[in-house]
Amino acid sequence: MTSPAPTIAEAARRIARGDLTAEALTRLCLDRIAEREPAVQAWQALDAEGALAEARHRDRSPVAGPMHGIPFGVKDIIEVFGLPTTHGTPIFEGYRSPRDAGCVALLREGGAVCFGKTVSTELAHFHPGKTRNPHDPNSTPGGSSSGSAAAVGAGMVPLALGTQTTGSVLRPASFCGVVGYKPSFGEFTRSGVYDCASSFDTLGLMTQGVEDIVLSRAALLRQPVEEFAPPPLGDLRIGFCRSPFWDQAEPTTRTAIEDAAERLRRAGARISDLELPAGFADVLTLHRTVSGYEFARSIAWERTERGAMLSPVLVEGRAGDGLRVTRRDYHAALDRLAEMRREYASLTRGLDVVLTPSARGEALSGLTVTGDPVFNTLWTALYVPALSLPVLQGPRGMPLGLQLVGQFREDAALCSAAETVRRALS
Amino acid sequence: MTSPAPTIAEAARRIARGDLTAEALTRLCLDRIAEREPAVQAWQALDAEGALAEARHRDRSPVAGPMHGIPFGVKDIIEVFGLPTTHGTPIFEGYRSPRDAGCVALLREGGAVCFGKTVSTELAHFHPGKTRNPHDPNSTPGGSSSGSAAAVGAGMVPLALGTQTTGSVLRPASFCGVVGYKPSFGEFTRSGVYDCASSFDTLGLMTQGVEDIVLSRAALLRQPVEEFAPPPLGDLRIGFCRSPFWDQAEPTTRTAIEDAAERLRRAGARISDLELPAGFADVLTLHRTVSGYEFARSIAWERTERGAMLSPVLVEGRAGDGLRVTRRDYHAALDRLAEMRREYASLTRGLDVVLTPSARGEALSGLTVTGDPVFNTLWTALYVPALSLPVLQGPRGMPLGLQLVGQFREDAALCSAAETVRRALS
Numbered sequence: 001m002t003s004p005a006p007t008i009a010e011a012a013r014r015i016a017r018g019d020l021t022a023e024a025l026t027r028l029c030l031d032r033i034a035e036r037e038p039a040v041q042a043w044q045a046l047d048a049e050g051a052l053a054e055a056r057h058r059d060r061s062p063v064a065g066p067m068h069g070i071p072f073g074v075k076d077i078i079e080v081f082g083l084p085t086t087h088g089t090p091i092f093e094g095y096r097s098p099r100d101a102g103c104v105a106l107l108r109e110g111g112a113v114c115f116g117k118t119v120s121t122e123l124a125h126f127h128p129g130k131t132r133n134p135h136d137p138n139s140t141p142g143g144s145s146s147g148s149a150a151a152v153g154a155g156m157v158p159l160a161l162g163t164q165t166t167g168s169v170l171r172p173a174s175f176c177g178v179v180g181y182k183p184s185f186g187e188f189t190r191s192g193v194y195d196c197a198s199s200f201d202t203l204g205l206m207t208q209g210v211e212d213i214v215l216s217r218a219a220l221l222r223q224p225v226e227e228f229a230p231p232p233l234g235d236l237r238i239g240f241c242r243s244p245f246w247d248q249a250e251p252t253t254r255t256a257i258e259d260a261a262e263r264l265r266r267a268g269a270r271i272s273d274l275e276l277p278a279g280f281a282d283v284l285t286l287h288r289t290v291s292g293y294e295f296a297r298s299i300a301w302e303r304t305e306r307g308a309m310l311s312p313v314l315v316e317g318r319a320g321d322g323l324r325v326t327r328r329d330y331h332a333a334l335d336r337l338a339e340m341r342r343e344y345a346s347l348t349r350g351l352d353v354v355l356t357p358s359a360r361g362e363a364l365s366g367l368t369v370t371g372d373p374v375f376n377t378l379w380t381a382l383y384v385p386a387l388s389l390p391v392l393q394g395p396r397g398m399p400l401g402l403q404l405v406g407q408f409r410e411d412a413a414l415c416s417a418a419e420t421v422r423r424a425l426s
Numbered sequence: 427m428t429s430p431a432p433t434i435a436e437a438a439r440r441i442a443r444g445d446l447t448a449e450a451l452t453r454l455c456l457d458r459i460a461e462r463e464p465a466v467q468a469w470q471a472l473d474a475e476g477a478l479a480e481a482r483h484r485d486r487s488p489v490a491g492p493m494h495g496i497p498f499g500v501k502d503i504i505e506v507f508g509l510p511t512t513h514g515t516p517i518f519e520g521y522r523s524p525r526d527a528g529c530v531a532l533l534r535e536g537g538a539v540c541f542g543k544t545v546s547t548e549l550a551h552f553h554p555g556k557t558r559n560p561h562d563p564n565s566t567p568g569g570s571s572s573g574s575a576a577a578v579g580a581g582m583v584p585l586a587l588g589t590q591t592t593g594s595v596l597r598p599a600s601f602c603g604v605v606g607y608k609p610s611f612g613e614f615t616r617s618g619v620y621d622c623a624s625s626f627d628t629l630g631l632m633t634q635g636v637e638d639i640v641l642s643r644a645a646l647l648r649q650p651v652e653e654f655a656p657p658p659l660g661d662l663r664i665g666f667c668r669s670p671f672w673d674q675a676e677p678t679t680r681t682a683i684e685d686a687a688e689r690l691r692r693a694g695a696r697i698s699d700l701e702l703p704a705g706f707a708d709v710l711t712l713h714r715t716v717s718g719y720e721f722a723r724s725i726a727w728e729r730t731e732r733g734a735m736l737s738p739v740l741v742e743g744r745a746g747d748g749l750r751v752t753r754r755d756y757h758a759a760l761d762r763l764a765e766m767r768r769e770y771a772s773l774t775r776g777l778d779v780v781l782t783p784s785a786r787g788e789a790l791s792g793l794t795v796t797g798d799p800v801f802n803t804l805w806t807a808l809y810v811p812a813l814s815l816p817v818l819q820g821p822r823g824m825p826l827g828l829q830l831v832g833q834f835r836e837d838a839a840l841c842s843a844a845e846t847v848r849r850a851l852s
Contacts, residue, residue: 081727091525098521102621105726186760191621191724195528198616198624222723223753297648298617300531301507327649331835409757 002032004155005071008212011158012066022058022069026051026113029071033115033156039137041130042151044076045083047116054113061111066215066225068111073151073160075144076117077124077194078203080104087194088120088129088144091306101192103161103203103220110219115157118147121370123299124163124196125318127311128370134176135398139363142172143370145204149176152206153399159216160206165196165291166380167359167373169204170388174401175363175371177390181205181213182376184409185383188220195298197291199334200380210419213387214412226412230419233267238421239274239354241405244281245374250361253400256392257357260402260425264355267424274354276347280340280378287381289325289333296322337381344382345408353417358401362394375403385411387418391425428458430581431497434638437584438492448495452481452539455497459541459582465563467556468577470502471509473542480539487537492641492651494537499577499586501570502543503550503620504629506530513620514546514555514570517732527618529587529629529646536645541583544573547796549725550589550622551744553737554796560602561824565789568598569796571630575602578632579825585642586632591622591717592806593785593799595630596814600784600827601797603816607631607639608802610835611809614646621724623717625760626806636845639813640838652838656845659693664847665700665780667831670707671800676787679826682818683783686828686851690781693850700780702773706766706804713807715751715759722748763807770808771834779843784827788820801829811837813844817851 005028006014014020030048037043051071058069074080077087079097081104086092099105104114119129121144131146133139134154141150145162149169152160153176162169164182173180181204188203195201205216211228218225240261246254265271296303296319307315348354357375364371379386385408388401404421406414431454432440440446456474463469477497484495500506503513505523507530512518525531530540545555547570557572559565560580567576571588575595578586579602588595590608599606607630614629621627631642637654644651666687672680691697722729722745733741774780783801790797805812811834814827830847832840 081731095524098518100727100731102724102726105730106723109726109730186624189621189720189723189726190624192727195615195617198612221753222726222749294615297532297615298528300528300535300615300648301526301618304531304535305507305526323648327647 002035003028004032005029005158007209008066008070008158008207008215009209011070012215015069016063022055022113023052025069026055026071029115029157036134036154036156040132040134040150040154042118042147042154042156043116044086044119044147045117047083051113051115058111058113064111067107067219070112070159071115071157072107072112073115073118073148073157074104075148075162076120077163078104078161079192080114080117083117085117088122088124089310091302091309099192102189106222107219112219118151118160120144121146122311122314123302124165124168124194125314126370127314128367132367133363139365139398140175140367140370142175142363144168145172146370148206149173149178149180152178152208158208158212162204162206163193164202164204164380165200166287167376170376170386170401170403171359171371171373173206173388174358175399177399179207179210179213179390180388180401182380182386183411184385187411197294197298199290199294200287202380210415210422214415217411228416230416230423233264233269233420233424236269236352236417236420237350238264238269238271239348239351240271241274241276241354241356243356243375243378244276248360248374249357252395253357253361256400257402260392261355264421264424274348274351277343283340283378283381286333286337287377289329290337292318292322293325293330295319341382348407353414354405356403356405358388358403362396362398362400379405384408385414387414389418389422391422428461429454430458431455431584433635434492434496434584434633434641435635437496438641441495442489448481448484448539449478451495452477452497455541455583462560462580462582466558466560466576466580468544468573468580468582469542470512470545470573471543473509477539477541484537484539490537493533493645496538496585497541497583498533498538499541499544499574499583500530501574501588502546503589504530504587505618506540506543509543511543514548514550515736517728517735525618528615532648533645538645544577544586546570547572548737548740549728550591550594550620551740552796553740554793558793559789565791565824566601566793566796568601568789570594571598572796574632575599575604575606578604578634584634584638588630588632589619590628590630590806591626592713593802596802596812596827596829597785597797597799599632599814601789601825603825605633605636605639605816606814606827608806608812609837610811613837623720623724625716625720626713628806636841636848640841643837654842656842656849659690659695659846659850662695662778662843662846663776664690664695664697665774665777666697667700667702667780667782669782669801669804670702674786674800675783678821679783679787682826683828686818687781690847690850700774700777703769709766709804709807712759712763713803715755716763718744718748719751719756721745767808774833779840780831782829782831784814784829788822788824788826805831810834811840813840815844815848817848
């Protein structure tokens with residue numbers, strides 16, 4: 001029986017004290033992977049030798065910061081030098097990346113140790129990979145960052161990189177019982193990350209703890225570590241947003257979220273209802289218009305030259321729909337979304353954090369679909385930072401996330417607030 | 427003695443009529459390349475066999491649109507399936523692209539024929555490649571889209587793809603005597619294009635004619651061809667913008683532009699002076715802040731793992747500067763630029779097109795520097811479409827561009843207006 005990976009914060013403290021080496025932490029994680037991988041199938045390409053070599057190299061260098069020696073996995077639509085990048089499809093068989101994506105190199109520059117590639121769905125869309133939910137091998141891990149969520153959820157690594165264009169970080173994080181974080185739009189470099197829909201594509205993180213997000217952010221931003229100071233619960237102004245999609249949440253999810261809000265209220269939180277204007281329900285159509293238009297053009301080569309190797313729902317459905325969007329409608333949708341962002345900022349002025357579901361419910365039983373992003377699209381499209389806290393449960397006892405949403409570019413404040421909420425609900 | 431490539435518009439008419447085959451046009455261009463390439467050195471990787479095979483394939487298919495059979499070159503920071511992509515540095519030696527960039531696949535989908543890769547400066551920045559100006563082998567072609575501008579300027583291909591983050595399409599177009607076009611920001615997919623600074627990176631085009639831009643645009647947008655209807659000169663409301671950088675233009679450039687404005691005025695154009703607020707001079711600093719911050723993170727791998735293979739001005743200068751920018755200053759610069767775009771839109775309401783220099787002067791003698799983008803940064807940062815018309819000359823008889831700037835997303839109107847101006851000045 002192996003131990004799960006510690007959190008980044010815990011590992012960093014032990015490494016800084018000299019109680020843990022990068023190599024020992026790497027071996028601990030590799031042991032965990034050896035035990036759990038046969039059931040979970042989180043990895044597309046595990047580079048155990050490379051990770052050990054990198055860890056030993058870290059151990060020969062002074063500890064430069066909190067990411068020193070921290071193992072991480074990388075969603076397989078993100079380039080890692082010398083490893084295969086499949087983008088979740090057999091189309092790219094045999095291809096090996098000539099460079100690290102910016103985010104990978106920045107984590108390494110911060111001292112982190114790259115373990116390899118985690119499974120992505122097909123071109124970060126619907127068609128699932130081989131990964132299973134670490135809490136139940138017959139349930140979906142969610143998608144499209146399936147392997148990243150499952151690897152962290154199974155305790156294989158303390159950190160994994162994912163991406164979110166609709167709900168591809170928050171939903172799998174909710175299903176796999178990990179912290180999922182989608183930053184404010186534009187926060188992290190996307191260099192070397194597969195381009196799906198550039199108006200929404202966002203690098204995201206999976207970890208076990210909230211402070212871990214703050215530590216990882218510093219490396220990814222190449223900035224000093226931001227203050228992580230969870231405020232007293234009573235100082236937080238919390239908006240409870242059922243969103244225009246509340247009736248699509250499972251009844252048990254609605255109860256779980258209402259109950260969490262009630263517990264926070266009883267613990268002294270100031271919670272007000274945040275009603276969004278009726279027009280905000282249009283965000284699903286607007287997002288589909290914009291992302292479809294962009295996706296059909298981003299994947300022009302895959303669509304025209306390798307279409308037969310892709311699933312029909314991707315080529316005919318998703319890309320086909322995108323080709324039918326006119327430039328005029330595309331621009332109109334972009335403009336309406338920009339307006340919605342201004343409306344949202346003005347509506348939520350004075351709120352520190354918004355509380356809302358991460359997903360309709362716990363992970364679905366079965367491995368053929370990865371779930372519905374309906375509770376993520378809005379926040380992705382609004383460009384605000386969002387974090388899923390693994391503090392709830394579904395009716396089958398599977399994890400269920402509570403989504404907290406911050407103000408645009410106030411990602412550090414969101415992390416601090418999320419930690420306050422996590423503690424109050426734990 | 428070979429013939430230069432015809433314009434896209436001319437070739438398309440002949441191909442549609444059956445007077446020209448894709449293969450014959452490809453051979454004409456290959457012959458031209460054979461003659462001119464030894465002096466011009468525009469190509470990083472010419473794929474003559476691939477182009478001929480693609481052209482023959484086009485000749486076996488019905489003519490689908492105006493790009494059918496049109497040869498094009500691709501700046502070597504853009505992926506083309508099966509060909510090397512060097513990004514203008516020896517770092518990527520041996521690498522071959524596993525896919526086409528979206529823009530390349532879209533041009534092929536429209537029937538165009540890919541000739542291969544044109545020379546880029548080092549990571550699309552300062553350090554020049556081997557390319558020479560087609561009008562004088564001892565003068566710079568400009569950069570960073572050096573090979574694309576030179577290839578079109580030498581009549582080797584009717585179309586080449588470039589990119590502009592500061593002035594990398596408009597300046598080489600001006601120096602090489604071709605039409606250069608930087609679209610409204612966000613207009614074309616950047617999938618498969620090297621990421622320098624995502625707030626400014628823009629795919630651009632080099633052609634011999636203005637209508638060629640409209641025809642290429644349709645394929646790249648995968649939309650119907652837009653109306654190309656040059657209006658009567660007297661219908662155009664033209665702003666003459668000396669810009670805050672006027673005193674950096676060479677005296678002969680100032681004279682040439684003033685004279686062009688005067689000729690247009692005498693031909694019946696309504697030209698008013700467009701004064702920009704003094705604060706607009708800050709755009710150079712704001713652009714450097716934002717692009718430096720982003721570039722240092724985009725190229726994290728090259729900087730940390732291959733820094734010794736890059737020129738010091740790039741690693742220590744450009745990326746080093748970018749690492750010293752704080753996240754707060756980065757956001758402040760982004761916000762100020764967004765505000766400037768709103769100010770500019772309101773200042774120019776009612777103007778169809780703005781007339782301004784493309785560059786400080788004609789191509790510099792010598793091959794060690796690629797010239798100054800000071801007359802391009804503003805328009806790149808404002809996200810407006812810009813087009814350089816090869817209608818002027820410098821004191822050494824080298825080409826000099828006249829830059830025309832349109833309203834955001836009114837790229838088709840800019841092309842029509844530019845054609846009117848071109849005719850009036852020819």
